[in-house]
Amino acid sequence: MDLTNLEAVIGLEVHIQLNTEAKAFAPESAKYTNIPNQHISPVSLALPGTLPVMNKMQIEKAIRLGLALDCEINQRNYFDRKNYFYADLPKGYQITQDSDPVCLGGKFTLENGKTIRLHHIHMEEDAGKSVHDISPDYSMLDYNRAGVPLLEMVTEPDFRNGDEVEEFINTLRRLVRYLDVSDGVMQEGSMRCDVNLSLREKGSDVLNTRCEIKNINSASNAKKAVEQEFKRQLKLLKKGEEIKQSTLDFNLKTQKLTVIRVKENAHDYRYFPEPDLPPIIISDDWIESVKSNMGRLPQSYFHQLTTEYDLSEYDATILIEYKDIADLTLSLIQESNIDPKSIANFIVNKYLPDVKTGTDDLLEYPLSQEGILEFLTLIESKKITVSSAYQNLLPHLLEQPHKTAKQVMEEMDLAQDFDLTALKSIILDILDQNPDELKKYQNGKKNLFGFFMGEIMKATKGKSNPKEAKKELMEILNTRNG
Amino acid sequence: MKDLTLEEIRHKVETGELTFVQVAEYYLAQIDAHADLNVYIEVWQEDCLAQAKALDAKLAAGQSLGALAGAFISVKDVICVAGRSVTGGSKILQSYKSPFDATAIERIKEADGILIGRTNCDEFAMGSDNRNSYYGPVKNMIGQDKVPGGSSGGSAVSVQIDSCLVALGSDTGGSVRQPAALTGVIGLKPTYGRISRYGLLAYASSFDQIGLIGHNASDILAVLNVAKNTCANDGTVSEMSNNPVDLEEVGEKLKLGIMASAFEHESINEEIKEKSLEFIEGQLAVNHDISPASFDYLDYVIPTYYILTSAEASANLSRYDGIRYGYRAENSESLDELYCNSRTEGFGPEVKRRIITGTYVLSSGYHDAYYKKAQKARRFLVNTFEALMEEYDAIIAPITPKLPWGIEEEISTVDLYLSDIFSVLPNIIGYPAISIPIGHSKEGYPIGIQIITKSWNENKLLKLAKEFSLEHQL
Numbered sequence: 001m002d003l004t005n006l007e008a009v010i011g012l013e014v015h016i017q018l019n020t021e022a023k024a025f026a027p028e029s030a031k032y033t034n035i036p037n038q039h040i041s042p043v044s045l046a047l048p049g050t051l052p053v054m055n056k057m058q059i060e061k062a063i064r065l066g067l068a069l070d071c072e073i074n075q076r077n078y079f080d081r082k083n084y085f086y087a088d089l090p091k092g093y094q095i096t097q098d099s100d101p102v103c104l105g106g107k108f109t110l111e112n113g114k115t116i117r118l119h120h121i122h123m124e125e126d127a128g129k130s131v132h133d134i135s136p137d138y139s140m141l142d143y144n145r146a147g148v149p150l151l152e153m154v155t156e157p158d159f160r161n162g163d164e165v166e167e168f169i170n171t172l173r174r175l176v177r178y179l180d181v182s183d184g185v186m187q188e189g190s191m192r193c194d195v196n197l198s199l200r201e202k203g204s205d206v207l208n209t210r211c212e213i214k215n216i217n218s219a220s221n222a223k224k225a226v227e228q229e230f231k232r233q234l235k236l237l238k239k240g241e242e243i244k245q246s247t248l249d250f251n252l253k254t255q256k257l258t259v260i261r262v263k264e265n266a267h268d269y270r271y272f273p274e275p276d277l278p279p280i281i282i283s284d285d286w287i288e289s290v291k292s293n294m295g296r297l298p299q300s301y302f303h304q305l306t307t308e309y310d311l312s313e314y315d316a317t318i319l320i321e322y323k324d325i326a327d328l329t330l331s332l333i334q335e336s337n338i339d340p341k342s343i344a345n346f347i348v349n350k351y352l353p354d355v356k357t358g359t360d361d362l363l364e365y366p367l368s369q370e371g372i373l374e375f376l377t378l379i380e381s382k383k384i385t386v387s388s389a390y391q392n393l394l395p396h397l398l399e400q401p402h403k404t405a406k407q408v409m410e411e412m413d414l415a416q417d418f419d420l421t422a423l424k425s426i427i428l429d430i431l432d433q434n435p436d437e438l439k440k441y442q443n444g445k446k447n448l449f450g451f452f453m454g455e456i457m458k459a460t461k462g463k464s465n466p467k468e469a470k471k472e473l474m475e476i477l478n479t480r481n482g
Numbered sequence: 483m484k485d486l487t488l489e490e491i492r493h494k495v496e497t498g499e500l501t502f503v504q505v506a507e508y509y510l511a512q513i514d515a516h517a518d519l520n521v522y523i524e525v526w527q528e529d530c531l532a533q534a535k536a537l538d539a540k541l542a543a544g545q546s547l548g549a550l551a552g553a554f555i556s557v558k559d560v561i562c563v564a565g566r567s568v569t570g571g572s573k574i575l576q577s578y579k580s581p582f583d584a585t586a587i588e589r590i591k592e593a594d595g596i597l598i599g600r601t602n603c604d605e606f607a608m609g610s611d612n613r614n615s616y617y618g619p620v621k622n623m624i625g626q627d628k629v630p631g632g633s634s635g636g637s638a639v640s641v642q643i644d645s646c647l648v649a650l651g652s653d654t655g656g657s658v659r660q661p662a663a664l665t666g667v668i669g670l671k672p673t674y675g676r677i678s679r680y681g682l683l684a685y686a687s688s689f690d691q692i693g694l695i696g697h698n699a700s701d702i703l704a705v706l707n708v709a710k711n712t713c714a715n716d717g718t719v720s721e722m723s724n725n726p727v728d729l730e731e732v733g734e735k736l737k738l739g740i741m742a743s744a745f746e747h748e749s750i751n752e753e754i755k756e757k758s759l760e761f762i763e764g765q766l767a768v769n770h771d772i773s774p775a776s777f778d779y780l781d782y783v784i785p786t787y788y789i790l791t792s793a794e795a796s797a798n799l800s801r802y803d804g805i806r807y808g809y810r811a812e813n814s815e816s817l818d819e820l821y822c823n824s825r826t827e828g829f830g831p832e833v834k835r836r837i838i839t840g841t842y843v844l845s846s847g848y849h850d851a852y853y854k855k856a857q858k859a860r861r862f863l864v865n866t867f868e869a870l871m872e873e874y875d876a877i878i879a880p881i882t883p884k885l886p887w888g889i890e891e892e893i894s895t896v897d898l899y900l901s902d903i904f905s906v907l908p909n910i911i912g913y914p915a916i917s918i919p920i921g922h923s924k925e926g927y928p929i930g931i932q933i934i935t936k937s938w939n940e941n942k943l944l945k946l947a948k949e950f951s952l953e954h955q956l
Contacts, residue, residue: 042582043715046801048575049562049584049681053717081797083844085821092800139817141805270844272853275688275794278717 003237007202008230009210010159010195012222014172016151016182017126017190018061024125024149025052025095025277032188036131036142044147046090051276058149059280061181062102062123063290065151068179068297069118071106075282079123079274084267087139088128090146096124098271102282108155110167117156126150145189151181157196157207162223162230169193169219174298178323186218195222197229199237213248213257225250228257301326309333309340318348325352328369336373338380346376350394366401375405388414388462414463423456423464427476430455441477449473483508484644484697488704491552491647495541502541502552502596506534509554509598512645519621521639523559524567525599530554533596548594550708553701555590556601556640556649561692562681563587563597570606570683571615574802574809574828584681585716586650586692586709593708598646601636605830606799607652607685609633610660610898611887614832619889622665624927628886631661634695638665641695648705649695654685655787656881656905658693659917663881663930666919668947669695670702673937674912675720677706678713684798686791687718689909699947703727706940722938732945738766739775739874744904747780749883753923758880758931761920765950766878775870775877780903782859787906788899789843789856795833796840802828835895864911871913871936876946880904881917881932885925908934916943918950 023030026043033039043050059077066073080098101122108116128146132139153172159165173184173191183190198210213229216222228250233243246262298320305316305326320326329347333340351372355365367375375397379389383406397408409415430452431438441448456469483505486494494500513525537551562568562580564587569575583591590597604614612620612635620635622628623642630639634651638661641649651658653671662669670693677692684690692709696702706727712719740762745755766772804810804824811823829837843852871877884901887893908915915934922928935942 045806047581047807048568048570048578048683048801049580049582049679051680051684051687051716051718053715083797083800085800085803085818087805087817090801090806091797092803093797266846268846270796270841270846270849272793272797272844272849275686276684276716276718 001199001237002201003234005202006199006234006237007160008197008226009157009200009207010161010165010197010226011157011210012153012155012159012165012168012196013194014153014155014169015126015192016065016153016172016176016184018058018149018151018181019183019190020055020057020061020149022055022057023147024055024058024123026147027053030148032183032185032190033144036140037144039144040146044090044143046092052095052274054277054280055149056280058123059102059282060290061149061179062121062151063282063287064179064294065153065176065181066103066106066121067287067291067294068175069103069106069108069121071103071118071121073282073287074100074102074104075284075287076100077102077123077280077282079277080271081274082124083270086127086130087141088130088143088146090128090143094125094127095274095277096152097122108168108172110164110171114158114164116158116164116168119154119156121151121153124150124152157198157210159226162226165195165226166219166223169222171298173219174321178295178298180295189217192217193222195225195229197226197233198243199230199233209243209245211243211246211248213250214260216250217252221250221252221255224255225257232257295323298323298326301330305329305340305344311340311344315344315348318352319344331369332372332376335369336377338373338376342376342380346372350390354398366398368401371397371401371405378405378409382465384409384414385462385465387466392462413461423460423469423472424476426459427452427456427469427473430459431476431480438480442480449477452477483647484641487698488550488553488647488701492547495538495552502534502537503531505552506530506554506596506598509645512643513599516623516639516643516645519623519626519639519643520618521601521620521636521643521645522556522599523569523571523602523617523636526566526597527599530596530598537594537596548592549704550590550593550595553590553595553647553705554598555595555705556598556637556646557587558603558607558634558637558649558651559600560603560607560652560683560685561587561650562683563600566600568600568683569616571603571617572605572802572829572833573616574804574825575807576616576809578808580681582681584692585678585713587681589708589711590705595705595708599640601634601640601649603636603651604633604657605833606683606795607633607654607657607690608795608832608836610656610901611889612636612661613889614830616830621889622886624665625886627888627890628927629664629889631664631882631886633657633661634669634693635661637695638662638667638669641665641667641697644697647696648701650705651693651695652682652685653691653693653909654689654791655902655909658695659915659930659932660882660902660905662695663917663919663932664886664928666922666928666930667695667697668699668702668919669693669917669930670706670940670943670947671908671915672706672710672940673720673723673914674909675718676723676914676938676940677709678711678716678719680713680715684794686794687798688794689787689791691909699944702947703729703944706944725938727940727944729941729945729948732941733875735770736875736942736946737771737773737873739870739877740772741777741877741879742774743777743780744879747880747883747903749900749903750880751883751885753885754880754883754929757921757923757929761931761950762878769949772878775874777867777870777877779863779866780907782863783907783910784900784903786856786859786863787902787910788839789852790860790910792836792840793844793853793856794840796837796844799829799833799837804828832895860910863907867907867911867913876933876935876939876942879907879932879934881930885923885927885929904932913937914940914943916940916947918947920950 081093101120103121106118128143176182611629612632622630637649637651642665814820
């Protein structure tokens, strides 16, 4: 191998936790909670005599994601039992799809136009959690997650670097939120991925021994892990060593890779069809109805915001991260005559930093849509200066959202109420009161312009429009010069 | 009491000739009198009497009674009753109490049925003679040195000793029908998916079905009609299960196929064969059309059955791991050791044998040769038998090739498995089947015969049982 001309060959296995109300095969809530063993039932604890019962929403969501990614939908679905013993796996087997996954093939296009092929997407249930660091004597078990529905997406080894991996995960996370398939909150584990990486000479089509990095919980960590693993394998090759099939862990705290085990014993999971669940037939009608209820996808919003409303790609990218935000932005633009850029500016700089992102409370903002429009209209119609609106009015308005923006503005006496004549006379007064500064300015100390501006703002208590004030000041100074 | 059907008991209670409490006391006395047979693991005497008393009060107050008022029912130790122990006849579940009712139990309670106690059985319903129980063997009332059959041996004998109206058992490969035959009572395995399996400890999920044992077809019918129907907790119960089981719908003259290959099988006991043919010629043929039905694949059913049920069992029993409930071995150094010790100490030899067999037939390298092949064989048997059934209303076959054998008698595992040859077929196919008593051997041991029919045709089975079973001739 020519070690100066290597490329990484990377494939992903992404676990997407579905945001269904109930678990995959049990009635209790599938929601995340940090109180251990809150969401459990006889079924998810595998008590004797219990049986799994299909939650059809997981299939609906699988179809939705499959259609959005151009997969072929498998219309006759079986589940299989994957047998292994672990303390957080209550039944001693996981219900999964081994031989007939719900989605086959599919593809995903990166921004640079490159296509990532998908191998398949299958349904399965999550396991619970073993916690080893609470007690020195016991391992603790939390079964909240046991039985939460998952989709596992397996890609072909089409990635070549960490940037592609990062982009894929970020875009996928946004997509699953748009489709209402998953919360996509990686910190809570609702998306996790395993990265498989091997090296080869550029242009070659061999697949060399790969190593697997398990359970990565963010796109940026995936990128870092890929970059570190590339270096690690390269270093081994340079030393003349061969790459052995290994499993690695990416430590969140140290941000370092460590090899957990080399050459995994081929596990024998003894798959066989799950006899407790009848086959699920996905009819053409079902697929059609999912298709027609799919809703808009992120790219469609992006296109509209950047072309129709002329927003920057930077702003548009932020605005489409969450579907609710994209919808809100469009609604604000369409229901007012306010400059779309001002609206984007408000959402990006004020609204988003204030709201919790990534949870159900996405839209928990004190102001209603009308409230936001009132506020922005005051600025748009020059009733208040931009800086005063944001610095003085908005904080108070947010504390008393039952009042209108205009009420608060008036109570605080923030209205921009200086007409041009008044402004002119104030400027003239200020120049008269500061003859020394004026002289220095006229003698070339041009930075005193800022001093005069400050005095004007002080005198008008911030209620003058700085742009106008600046323009007037400049004109007056120029005439005095003459 | 066994001479009376539920309807007759109800009539006597309603006319003041009997009270529900007296019925309960009678049954409880029977349990006491036959304590040496090791039938009941637990008798719910107090609750049983209190509920009978409450029913008497309800009747006195003129309130309407549920369909099963007056039906006292024993429950095999594989069916969950809320607040009660359920152990599957195993050491591994000694400390376990179920927090919920099985669907069948819930419905029986709602219909005013009264549960009298929990009956002994083979461990996790694996066995053909009730010798695989942690609680020791159940004895046949006919001869205490004889087995009652299994795995629902306790259920069958609970009916045999007249300690309940109907017994709830489970039938994965004959576990209700075979002990019914060996104890001289009626045993019904309904269609797969007729009665919810929720609350039935799983042995082999695609074969298991709650079965009913009783003296009278009409009592079995009454309980079946209460216990059946779709269930939110079991997706394998068919919509078809909601159809009522109505004996009136069955014609007078049925077309019955006699499975000649079974009656001529080398393993069948001569007396059973003789009695069966006597019954067919002398009784069945009088009112029905009988003709030989050709089925040449009997020798495939045992391997198919044991490979597939062991495979399913190996996964179904993985949950008994000592982690969340049940027996946990002490002094284990690691998780693997904890599993290994708990399961080694908690399970009996037959259960271990089937777990190991099941693990083997599913393991890579053997999966295709055993599991896959057995699945194909199952498919083949289903297709073949379905085609055969096109021509008949029901098929008549033996239920077991053997008369009750000795509790101390040594029988090889393979021979014991082979004795299930006639009873596993309906479970492989999912069809309902019934065992009805037709007479006795020279030494006085009961002999039964099996009737198999298409799915959802239990009415035909019960109609024939009503017509022919020689009840109460013990």
